[in-house]
Amino acid sequence: MNTDPDLTASLREPATREAIASAIRDDVLDGNLRPGDRLPEPMLAERFGVSRVPVREALSQLQSEGFVNLERYKGATVSGASRADALEVMQVRRGLEVFGARLAAERLGGDFADDLRLVTESGTRAERSKQHHQVPPLVMRFHSLVAAASGNQELSRTLEHTLRRIAWVFDRNVENRADRCWRDHTAIAGAILDGSPVQAGYLMDEHVKKDEDLVRALL
Structure with a gap:
C-alpha cells in the first residue's frame, strides 16, 4: 500500500503552537466551539499529541487575538466577543x-x-x-x-x-x-x-x- 509521505510526516511530527492555535481558531469560527466552552489543557494535549507547553502557548496566542479568555485557576474558555468584535x-x-x-x-x-x-x-x-x-x-x-x-x-x-x-x-x-x-x-x-x-x-x-x-x- 502506498503512503502519502506528507501525511506520514504530519503523523510523526508533533503539532506546533501555530498549528494548535489555527485548529482551535477554525473551530471557533466554524461554530464547533461556542462562547463559554472550556478548553482544558490535558484534553487539548491529548488531541494534538503534545505536552501542555505548546498548548499553553497556543492558548496564550489566541487570548492575544481575542478568541480565548484565560483565568487563573479556571483555565481557558472561548471568548464570547471574539467573533462579534x-x-x-x-x-x-x-x-x-x-x-x-x-x-x-x-x-x-x-x-x-x-x-x-x-x-x-x-x-x-x-x-x-x-x-x-x-x-x-x-x-x-x-x-x-x-x-x-x-x-x-x-x-x-x-x-x-x-x-x-x-x-x-x-x-x-x-x-x-x-x-x-x-x-x-x-x-x-x-x-x-x-x-x-x-x-x-x-x-x-x-x-x-x-x-x-x-x-x-x-x-
Whole structure:
C-alpha cells in the first residue's frame, strides 16, 4: 500500500503552537466551539499529541487575538466577543494601516525600503509556485514592515498588536486570495517607494476593505 509521505510526516511530527492555535481558531469560527466552552489543557494535549507547553502557548496566542479568555485557576474558555468584535478590530486596523502607508511613502520606505522590496518579491514567488503555506507569515511581515517604515513607533506598536489579533484572516481561503493579495502588496509597496502618500493610502484602504469583506463573510 502506498503512503502519502506528507501525511506520514504530519503523523510523526508533533503539532506546533501555530498549528494548535489555527485548529482551535477554525473551530471557533466554524461554530464547533461556542462562547463559554472550556478548553482544558490535558484534553487539548491529548488531541494534538503534545505536552501542555505548546498548548499553553497556543492558548496564550489566541487570548492575544481575542478568541480565548484565560483565568487563573479556571483555565481557558472561548471568548464570547471574539467573533462579534472581529469587524470592529478590522475597521480600527484600516485607519492605522492607511495612516502608516502614507507616512511610509513620505519617507520613501526609510530604512525598510529594501525589506519591502524583498518581502513583496518573496510573496510573489510563493504565489506563483503555489507555496500557499508561506503566504500568511509573509502577509504579516509585509504589513509590519509598512508600519515600521512609517517611522512612527507608537503606530507600529499599536498596529503590531492589532495585526496579531486578526492574523487568522490571513489563514482563511489563502489559495483563493494569494494572487490578489500580492498584486495589492506590490502596488502598495511601489507607491511607498515612489514617495506617493495619497496613492499609498488609497491602495492600502482598498486592500484592507477586502479583508473586512472576508470577515463579514465569516461572521
